[in-house]
Amino acid sequence: MRGRPGVRALDAPAVMVPAVGALAACAAVAAGMWPGVRPLDALGAVLLVGVHVPLVLLRRHPGPALAALVVLALPYHLMQYQHHALVPAEVIAMFGYAVLGRRVRVVLSVAGFLLLTCVVGMAMRAGGSSVREQIAVIEGVVAVAIAVQVWRGHRARVAAITERAERAERTREEEARRRVAEERLRIARDLHDLLAHSITVIGVQAGAAAHLVRGDRPLDRDELGEALASIAATCRDARTELRGTLQVLRGTEAGPPEILPGVTAIAGLAEAARATGLRVALDDAEIGTLPPEVGVAAYRIVQEALTNVVKHAAASAVSVGLAREREGLVVRVADDGRGPSGGTPEGFGVLGMIERARSIGGTLDAGAGDGGGFVVTAVLPVKDSAPVGP
Template identity: 55%
Template sequence: MLLDALKKNRSLQDGPLAGVMATAAVTYVLVHPGHRPLDAVGVLLLGGAYTVLTWRRRCPAVVMVAVVVLLVPYNLLEYRNEAGIPAGLLALFTLSALGGRRQAVLSGLGVLAVVLTGMTVVKSGVHFGAPQLGAIGWTADAVIAGQAWRSHRAYVAAIIDRAERAERTREEEVRRRVAEERLRIARDLHDLLSHSITVIGVRAGAAAHLVGGDRPIDRAELAEALGDIAGTCRTARKELRATLAVLRAADGGAGEPLPELDRVGELADVARAAGLEVTLDERGDTEISAEVGVAAYRIVQEALTNVIKHADARSVRISLCRADDRLLVTVEDDGRGPAAGDGPRGFGLVGMTERARSVGGTLRAGRGPRGGFVVGAELPLDAGHGG
């Protein structure tokens, strides 16, 4: 708290300094009186010149004038003049450091004119010698030192400002990357869990129908339904572990690989197990980046999930076509399609659109030419060269 108070009120810093300097100056003159011994008037003039330095940083111009006004009669009364020199130099230094260059030069010239005039009056002549040269040199030094200190402070302030801006930029970049990673993980979890839970729900419903129906239980059909549920659970667990491994990357664990495009056939098999007729059409063998492969896989996965949940379809066609430098992904069903005025609901279409954009691609979704619903994505083969 004391340091904060000192920073806010510079007078609390300059007051003790002014007191020490005043005491030292008065003591010096008392010990070495010179031409005229120091009396009460001299103490008031000399002490006052140092005391006003308490406010030198709050109002430097006023303090400079006050110091000159007090020291001129002090010197004219022929007290020991060198005792007041530090007060004048410190006031001039402060005015130069806190003011502009023009103000500093004009102040220096004004102080120098007063000093030289006073020296001429005291010496009763116009002889120009070592004392006058010394006065010019000390005045110039105070002005130059003040301007140097001002430039130094401006330089340090600029460095601190650049460092703070760089730190803010780094923090914003970290926050942006964290937000992107959270969004990516949220998409992965949504696509994985939504697809798996939908398939499990369909197969569990079929198994319940077999058990609760009037006809004798077909043990083979029931075993197949339960086996599909178990297989979907294993696949979901595997992909969930791969997704969560991203969060544990700092521990050095590689985790299991994320799904790629060559596993779309597994999605087709799961959709067939859910009762759909699935056609998978793959064309071209151009290599694609792993990032694009994951994006394409997730888009197909979410599109099939929507078909199973909402389309009331009998068949679905999946097309993967590598043409030139693009990968064209299409999932088309023969279901009822969206009703007039229906808009996208839930996070499925949003997630697919974000996935396409994350690798530099585009996605479109809507009613197909023969009814049903069509999801089409156009992705670059290499995410680093996306548009």
């Protein structure tokens, strides 16, 4: 496996050997100039240099390097050679293992305990001022070991914090994408319901007006005026709803409350359907006060269901019922038309109604009626959904 060029360069003996050799030379000079209890002789020099040799392999093999250094350092200290000379090598080995090794806490604790026991024992045997000097050495080694542990713990905490921050950022991005997708779907449903219904009603009304103009019988100006007035009213309602939808899309204020339709506007849908020639029976008595989201969902479901009746059903009559039951608000639209050939109509209409009902925790069923025609039944949950009545 190929590693990074920088790491391989640091691992090369050509780089490590001169650095370790310089460190060993400095340690030998210190031990020779300040011998302490026992002057540095040939055996001491061999042990001192041997302690530094494992540092060459510290990066690639931190565990064996630290173990070899401790094994060679113990006899050096036991023979009462200059203890201070090995402190830099011991500190470097401990720090390197803390950065690169495994089971750091246990290994460093064992190595530090062995060195500490050795130095304390020899210092107590020497007595006098040597005790104070060796205690200073011990304090230095222990301080470095503690500092290494603190640094290692800090690095682990920083890594954990960084990972949590990255995970939180990914979660926020996923949540933002999910919200964008949901908002786009909601806007698509609103535009579909609004435009499909309005265009369908306008098309039927315009066809009726054209039939009046082209018919053989004398033109009835009042009847033509009513047809054109219905088209104008449908255009005004569509413009109002479209403005509300565009305000949501642009992120502006929702606007006046009347822009968001509710169950009170269903009567207008029934009237518009009657203008196309359908007989519409509306039963919305005693449904009580509904949350805005339930009212909007009920309005859109009835709107889409009536649009499908006008476009596809070839029906002469349709009934629209809204009732409060224990399950919530029950919306039912049934026609006496031919019904879909495959059981459910094609297109996005029924799918949009199902999605709209599910968006507030409700359900919707659509299919052929028992006596023919097509029936849409939606159950929309409402808090305190007990029936309203005397």
